[in-house]
Amino acid sequence: MTTGSVHSWDVATAVDGPGTRFVLFLSGCPLRCLYCHNPDTWHMRDGHRMTVDEVMVEVAKYQRFIEVAGGGLTISGGEPLLQPDFTAEVLHRAKQLGLHTALDTSGFLGARASEELLTDTDLVLLDIKSWDPVIYRHVTGGEVAPTLEFARRLSALHKPMWIRFVLVPGHTDAEDNVAGIASFVSTLDAVERVEVLPFHKLGAPKYAALGIPFPLADVPSPDTDLVRRVRDQFAGCGVPVH
Ligand code: SF4
Numbered sequence: 001m002t003t004g005s006v007h008s009w010d011v012a013t014a015v016d017g018p019g020t021r022f023v024l025f026l027s028g029c030p031l032r033c034l035y036c037h038n039p040d041t042w043h044m045r046d047g048h049r050m051t052v053d054e055v056m057v058e059v060a061k062y063q064r065f066i067e068v069a070g071g072g073l074t075i076s077g078g079e080p081l082l083q084p085d086f087t088a089e090v091l092h093r094a095k096q097l098g099l100h101t102a103l104d105t106s107g108f109l110g111a112r113a114s115e116e117l118l119t120d121t122d123l124v125l126l127d128i129k130s131w132d133p134v135i136y137r138h139v140t141g142g143e144v145a146p147t148l149e150f151a152r153r154l155s156a157l158h159k160p161m162w163i164r165f166v167l168v169p170g171h172t173d174a175e176d177n178v179a180g181i182a183s184f185v186s187t188l189d190a191v192e193r194v195e196v197l198p199f200h201k202l203g204a205p206k207y208a209a210l211g212i213p214f215p216l217a218d219v220p221s222p223d224t225d226l227v228r229r230v231r232d233q234f235a236g237c238g239v240p241v242h
Helices: 052-068 084-096 115-119 133-140 145-156 175-186 204-210 224-236
Strands: 003-013 020-026 048-051 072-076 100-105 123-127 161-167 191-198
Touching: 003 052, 003 084, 020 052, 020 084, 048 052, 052 072, 052 084, 072 084, 084 100, 084 115, 123 145, 145 161, 145 175, 161 175, 161 224, 175 191, 175 224, 191 224
Parallel strands: 020 072, 072 100, 100 123, 123 161, 161 191
Antiparallel strands: 003 020, 003 048
């Protein structure tokens, strides 16, 4: 019986995919994004062990509601591909129930996603956190290449994608950095939208509760001019921006 380390779940509307969704947050992430608003999901050991059956019992409680609301199931984190077998099985079971499925990932561990896992995924919410490898490493602690490789693989499969980019003044907002992502995304197939997500500090209390400093405590949210400039950069490359 496959088990996974689960942080929590929630039923949410208008985030993490279309419609009203059962969002399963898994524990464990190999990255350490400066702006992460879920630092409580970083360690697998902090989650609670659940079997796939136990997860599906929770999903079943909301299934009717989700179906009526035109939603589905999203697996988020943390990083779901840190637990690829568990993630694959939950997605498969959700598809068996007839639910729309989404995978929310940084793509950093995209190589761990099996063909079967992707077959059972209707939509990938893919974070491209920067284009410039130096900025990417600064912002996440990891490498950008695996994410780009995963994006190309999804594109070859014509897998619907929502690309997400967190706009952080002074960190990810350089014109070249944005232009690189925009131009790359314009070469991908099946990108349904790009979401430019303005940096916010709503996760700051979680850092305080965990006793770790919030690295971007002094960084402001982007102003409307900056958000517009970045959105225009994406739109200028012909990708639909939300
Ligand atoms: S990939 Fe997501 S969960 Fe992991 S550190 Fe970055 S923002 Fe946080």
